[in-house]
Amino acid sequence: MKVLLVAEYRDGKVLGSISDLLGFAARTGADHAMFVVGSEAALPAYGGTLYLADAETYGEYRPAVHKQLLLAAIDKVKPDLVVFSHSSYGWDLAPRVACALGLAQVSEVVDYVDGTLVVPVCNAKLRRTVEIKTGGAVVTLQAGAFGGSEPETAAPSLERVAVETTDRVEFLGYEAAEAGGIDLSKAEVIVSAGRGIGKPENISLIADLAKAFGGEYGASRPVVDAEWAEHARQVGTTGQSVAPKLYIACGISGAIQHLAGMKKSDFIVAINTDRDAPIGDVADVLAVADLTKLVPVLIEKLTAS
Amino acid sequence: MKILVCIKQVPDMESKFKVAADSRWYDTADLAWRMNEYDEFAVEQAVLVKEQVGDADITVLSIGPDKVKETIKKALAMGCDRGVHIADDEVSSREPFQIAGMIAEYARDKNFDLILTGMQSQDRGSGQVGILVAELLDLPGVSTVVAFSLADGRLELRRELEGGVKARVATGLPAVVTCQLGLNNPRYPTLPNIMKAKKKELITVGVADVLKVEARQQTAKLYFPEKKGGGLILEGEPAEVADRLITILKEKTAVLA
Numbered sequence: 241m242k243v244l245l246v247a248e249y250r251d252g253k254v255l256g257s258i259s260d261l262l263g264f265a266a267r268t269g270a271d272h273a274m275f276v277v278g279s280e281a282a283l284p285a286y287g288g289t290l291y292l293a294d295a296e297t298y299g300e301y302r303p304a305v306h307k308q309l310l311l312a313a314i315d316k317v318k319p320d321l322v323v324f325s326h327s328s329y330g331w332d333l334a335p336r337v338a339c340a341l342g343l344a345q346v347s348e349v350v351d352y353v354d355g356t357l358v359v360p361v362c363n364a365k366l367r368r369t370v371e372i373k374t375g376g377a378v379v380t381l382q383a384g385a386f387g388g389s390e391p392e393t394a395a396p397s398l399e400r401v402a403v404e405t406t407d408r409v410e411f412l413g414y415e416a417a418e419a420g421g422i423d424l425s426k427a428e429v430i431v432s433a434g435r436g437i438g439k440p441e442n443i444s445l446i447a448d449l450a451k452a453f454g455g456e457y458g459a460s461r462p463v464v465d466a467e468w469a470e471h472a473r474q475v476g477t478t479g480q481s482v483a484p485k486l487y488i489a490c491g492i493s494g495a496i497q498h499l500a501g502m503k504k505s506d507f508i509v510a511i512n513t514d515r516d517a518p519i520g521d522v523a524d525v526l527a528v529a530d531l532t533k534l535v536p537v538l539i540e541k542l543t544a545s
Numbered sequence: 546m547k548i549l550v551c552i553k554q555v556p557d558m559e560s561k562f563k564v565a566a567d568s569r570w571y572d573t574a575d576l577a578w579r580m581n582e583y584d585e586f587a588v589e590q591a592v593l594v595k596e597q598v599g600d601a602d603i604t605v606l607s608i609g610p611d612k613v614k615e616t617i618k619k620a621l622a623m624g625c626d627r628g629v630h631i632a633d634d635e636v637s638s639r640e641p642f643q644i645a646g647m648i649a650e651y652a653r654d655k656n657f658d659l660i661l662t663g664m665q666s667q668d669r670g671s672g673q674v675g676i677l678v679a680e681l682l683d684l685p686g687v688s689t690v691v692a693f694s695l696a697d698g699r700l701e702l703r704r705e706l707e708g709g710v711k712a713r714v715a716t717g718l719p720a721v722v723t724c725q726l727g728l729n730n731p732r733y734p735t736l737p738n739i740m741k742a743k744k745k746e747l748i749t750v751g752v753a754d755v756l757k758v759e760a761r762q763q764t765a766k767l768y769f770p771e772k773k774g775g776g777l778i779l780e781g782e783p784a785e786v787a788d789r790l791i792t793i794l795k796e797k798t799a800v801l802a
């Protein structure tokens with residue numbers, strides 16, 4: 241089997257998702273080559289053949305331009321699988337390439353068992369294996385699922401990729417993440433509010449519990465989107481990554497994008513009415529309880545002692 | 546301005562799932578169903594565009610069995626003008642390319658100026674359908690949009706990237722946009738609007754009329770992942786659970802020292 245790994249480059253840098261790609265190549269034992277729209281000044285740490293399109297010439301991500309460049313590399317490599325990270329780059333570009341090649345696309349692969357791709361269903365409560373009916377496929381990998389491979393040190397051998405192309409989508413610029421006043425990374429205890437808190441008034445419950453531990457409170461995305469908490473408190477891939485001594489997830493289901501921001505915490509407690517919530521997979525303790533009943537009792541006992 | 550919004554009906558993710566008899570999907574009996582969360586943002590965006598430009602017509606489309614009409618009705622009550630139900634009892638076995646193929650086939654000769662979808666569905670979560678529709682119709686497509694503005698027939702959008710960084714992009718119409726959480730604040734249908742929605746047109750299209758592409762993949766087997774174990778489960782009266790939790794935290798962490 242031969243795979244083409246699609247690395248990501250943004251604003252002058254190769255992104256960390258490359259370790260997932262290399263991890264997948266190692267797991268499958270496939271021959272591999274890599275593609276990136278990047279620059280010679282910042283090459284990925286990769287010892288194989290790198291198909292390089294020049295970022296100076298082609299600019300930051302524009303879908304049709306990157307699609308044409310990647311198709312040119314695919315034409316040379318003739319891979320069985322084209323492999324992306326399941327990221328804002330990968331999930332945008334992968335379907336375009338699959339469509340152009342007439343191939344199946346399998347999204348957010350978490351495992352590779354006996355030559356079969358495994359993907360999550362229903363917020364990771366279920367999984368399924370996929371049977372491909374086309375001669376080859378395009379896949380995206382869940383962040384972290386295949387990571388942890390040793391970074392390579394050798395320099396790649398370069399093959400240049402160039403095409404004549406334009407795009408109807410214009411890139412206007414990047415907007416930095418909202419800077420917030422709260423630095424969750426300093427807190428030893430973080431108590432986070434999820435949608436399960438039910439109403440904005442219950443934020444104070446979560447804040448009080450955090451205070452009882454001398455910590456800070458955080459939030460999952462829906463709580464921030466609903467403006468029940470400020471963005472600086474959001475934990476997850478599009479918020480902060482934290483690793484406190486104690487993380488208490490209250491009414492948070494445990495979607496991968498939330499887990500990515502807190503699963504390195506030393507000790508994790510989840511309070512959830514759903515015994516099967518995926519947060520249970522990373523929690524050291526899962527209290528199957530209604531947070532509106534349990535949290536006040538906890539606060540009372542903590543402040544009394 | 547003609548707008549198409551594609552919505553999917555999905556089960557509540559807190560449901561107790563069972564594997565279906567053929568082991569290819571979850572059992573769809575005895576589940577509570579709702580509109581895919583991401584699609585609520587798409588419907589709201591369509592209605593906001595209509596409120597902005599005045600002269601707009603919104604078609605909301607959903608593929609699935611008869612019960613998806615309930616979800617279509619919710620979108621009508623939120624402000625869409627017309628529902629299209631592609632009646633497909635086999636929807637759970639369709640892969641994203643087939644779903645996108647049906648949507649593109651329906652949309653092909655209708656000159657929509659704007660097609661909105663969710664960025665992903667909560668159950669299948671492929672994140673493919675919107676972009677595939679754009680590619681099949683040869684339209685510019687922008688995914689994962691968290692800010693949307695329309696002026697002089699041009700869209701200026703913010704795509705969400707990792708770590709809270711956004712990319713500002715622009716494109717002309719017609720275009721396809723896939724909507725990310727937080728794009729807007731989806732409205733709740735009001736009672737008068739729920740009543741009005743009952744009188745809106747709801748067209749049914751047969752699956753054979755629009756399904757012209759073959760599946761490129763299928764589910765071999767659906768199953769529950771093995772529990773990674775380890776975690777202790779506490780159940781019982783709040784006072785008792787609280788005591789046990791505090792004891793554990795004193796033993797296992799240094800935060801209550």
Ligand SMILES: Cc1cc2nc3c(=O)[nH]c(=O)nc-3n(C[C@H](O)[C@H](O)[C@H](O)COP(=O)(O)OP(=O)(O)OC[C@H]3O[C@@H](n4cnc5c(N)ncnc54)[C@H](O)[C@@H]3O)c2cc1C
Pocket residue numbers: 433434435436437438459460461462463474475476477478479480490491492493494495496497498501511512513514517529530531532559726
């Ligand atoms: C590209 C992308 C980026 C994302 N980035 C992030 C991110 O950075 N951070 C993030 O958090 N999410 C992010 N998300 C969203 C993520 O996928 C989930 O939608 C989100 O994390 C769900 O939040 P939640 O767990 O609070 O809500 P839900 O998934 O709705 O879960 C609510 C939970 O509360 C429980 N519950 C309900 N009532 C009670 C009660 N009374 N007591 C106790 N428990 C109760 C339920 O059983 C359920 O498990 C992102 C999504 C995408 C697509």
Ligand SMILES: Nc1ncnc2c1ncn2[C@@H]1O[C@H](COP(=O)(O)O)[C@@H](O)[C@H]1O
Pocket residue numbers: 551552553554581583584587606607608609636641644661662663664665666667669670671672673674675
């Ligand atoms: N059965 C369906 N009917 C209508 N639209 C759908 C259907 N399935 C998926 N979609 C649309 O495609 C988006 C992405 O779905 P997916 O590719 O399955 O993650 C959803 O948010 C919907 O907008």
